[in-house]
Amino acid sequence: MSQKTRMAPKPDPQSLSATAADSSAQVSIDPFFHILKFVPYSFLRPPRLRLKLPSFSLPSAMTVFSLILLTYFMVVSGFIYDVIVEPPGIGSTQDPATGAVRPVVFLSGRVNGQYIIEGLSSGFMFVLGGIGIVLLDLALDKNRARSIKVSYSIAGISSIVIAYVMTTLFIRIKIPGYLR
């Protein structure tokens, strides 16, 4: 057969057996096949199973994007800092006058330090701002009903505004001399 002369230069016996098995579907020259036909499977009967190898298909782009957004939220809220440095969830100071213990949300004094809760809330604000811009883009897509477009654009604009205002507020609380 002309196919065989144009095959791979060094055919190993398994590929040869595959070609032979394919070209003449009945008789196989595979020795292992013949051995196995005799030794266990002449008296053992394999059961009829309806198993299928799990087929592996690539997820869609938007699924991957949502996973990435989750990872981004974790990284940007200082998750690794939390795991290694193990700060408390929220700080506390003692009121000098009354002696009561008051919670302190923002770790002040250092730029590279945080409590867990402040990290998570800031990370949420960043992701909210990002989603706001995404919603704006979805609102400008032509193939939707007008009411949905309007609601997307309102949600997008309000998300961006809230996220920006809150983030500026947070950084002003944390770094007292900000922009002065």
Next chain:
Amino acid sequence: MAAVANMPVSDLLKSFKLKTKQQELLIRVSILCLVYILAFITRLFSVLRYESMIHEFDPYFNYRTTLYLTQNGFYDFWNWFDYESWYPLGRIVGGTLYPGLMVTAALIYRILHFLRFAVHIREVCVLTAPFFASNTTLVAYFFGKEIWDTGAGLVAAILIAVCPGYISRSVAGSYDNEGVAIFALLFTFYLFVKAVNTGSLAWSLASAFGYFYMVSAWGGYVFIINLIPLYVLVLLITGRYSMRLYVAYNCMYVLGMLLAMQIRFVGFQHVQSGEHMAAMGVFFLMQVFYFLDWVKHMLSDTKLFQAFLRITVTCAVTVGTIALGLGMLSGYISPWTGRFYSLLDPTYAKDHIPIIASVSEHQPTAWSSFMFDFHILLFLFPAGLYFCFKRLSDATIFIVMYGLTSMYFAGVMVRLILVATPAVCLISAIAVSATVKNLTVLLRSKNKGVQTGSTKGSGSSKASSKALLDQSQPFQKNGAIALLFGAFYLLSKYATHCTWVTSEAYSSPSIVLAARGAHGSRVIFDDYREAYFWLRQNTPPDAKVMSWWDYGYQITAMGNRTVIVDNNTWNNTHIATVGRAMSSYEDEAIEIMRSLDVDYVLVVFGGVTGYSSDDINKFLWMVRIGGGVFPVIKEPDYLVNGEYRVDKGAAPKMLNCLMYKLCYYRFGEMLTEYGKPPGYDRARGVEIGNKDIKLEHLEEAFTTSNWIVRIYKVKPPNNRW
């Protein structure tokens, strides 16, 4: 008559009127020129405030080597053995540094001298980083153009010109490898993406040379040699294998690897080190892919090909795993080094390698560091990722991968925010460009609708329908204008933030300290340079100075004296010896100092000025590092109930160790603050415990005017009779 006279003028004006394409080109070129200048001048704060000097610690070593290079030529520089550091071991400088930065600065120096500009090499060194930052903006423009379009390229150039994450390591005076390396990194990535997009051999070879420049510039080249194979793997998995990718990756890998081996510091790591094996594995995988593609092209039977495919892939994977296993077991392929392993497993350094864990730049990143260094870009980054996912192509897949991997590493280590900055700027530029484009399309289509309506409008029915549409159109037009103003407002806030951060946080030379005086006036502490100059003038030329490793580079560069340990930290035992000497009693310490031929000891003390990065605050690291090698030094001996104190309640070992005595000698009589007792340490905020300090084997040689640097002379042994 007047009309005729006016005609030539209007004709003249008409001849100057450019076509739209030329107008666009003019706008683009002028924007790029302005951005180039902006990137340069925003980094000049410290030069204008103080003077043109080199900052920090590491740049002093780079400056010293560049000086040596310009004075002695490349051959002597490449084979230089430095006997003035790490006494008595010395340091093979030629084989343990990345020469890219020094060679670049020396080249610029030679070019300027050739053009008869007689500049001093120090000026060239100080201004190298801003110059390369400007070049990076140009590369960012071309890269953005490659990934998305020219608008995104322009925005990327603007964003990266002022982004604080990049400015922090490329201000004027910060003469460090990163200043040049980020340019080389972005350049290599741009050339590689261009090669993958065009499939041209020329671009692939250019990317190999770009990679060579990166390898010569910075140890972070490991990021490139791992990201590009990962990118190729992702392309293969998503079914984007093509001949262009094959040509680009093969050329870049083979030629890049050969070129990289020319750098002595890198040596044979590309075939021997575990960190570089991913690239080799993907290289062989590409050959398998090409082979399978060729066989598929030859065969016309698909079932045959499926069988062949399964067998070949199994064989290839088995052979690869066996080869890798053999390599690692026999020790030929070395495992990942501690510095890079701690990026994958961040808890590793804390438990095992205290030197890496002690550097403040290696701490993980908190949210405020991200906000400080990125500001608006943190919102635009996920939006840009969304746009990239909407329009997937080879180039956008690359920038997404670069962005994600670099953001993860930036989360692990603060210093690596620098590597993430170009990716974040590019992706944010995509978001800005796409959003602005959407909004302006909204604006311009409404205009067109109104105009066609007015020109065509004849029938009343048409007029009424147009009127209905016109009701919503101005609203949308106004909305679009408002949103554009909002975007402009946000970007201007970004620019304000970046300039403020640059001015306040990232422009301090670290070697000159500044503080606000009593009435708001600025007080400058120039104690470091005062002490180094004193060393240079008043000690014998072969004197050996012992200090903590932070100051080693500065002492050799400015004081011109031999040091025991310096910032290279290549020998942990030597550093531990110094740490042991600093934390022992004076009698034990003098034995160690005599064995090392130490003549002078230098300590940094912040008690008078309130300077908090002094040796007493770093002392616990000396104990930990010393105790890591010499178990006789135990950290709990220096602590009281787990607390580190220097006042009356401090541990007795702490009150009598060498570091304490050298820092607080004669400090007990010093009045530092009004209303506080003498001997009040302003940096720790306590009155010191041991005020009456007597030194037996050392004597005070020099204390700077603000007591920040103190130098002691080791007395020769007593005469024996």
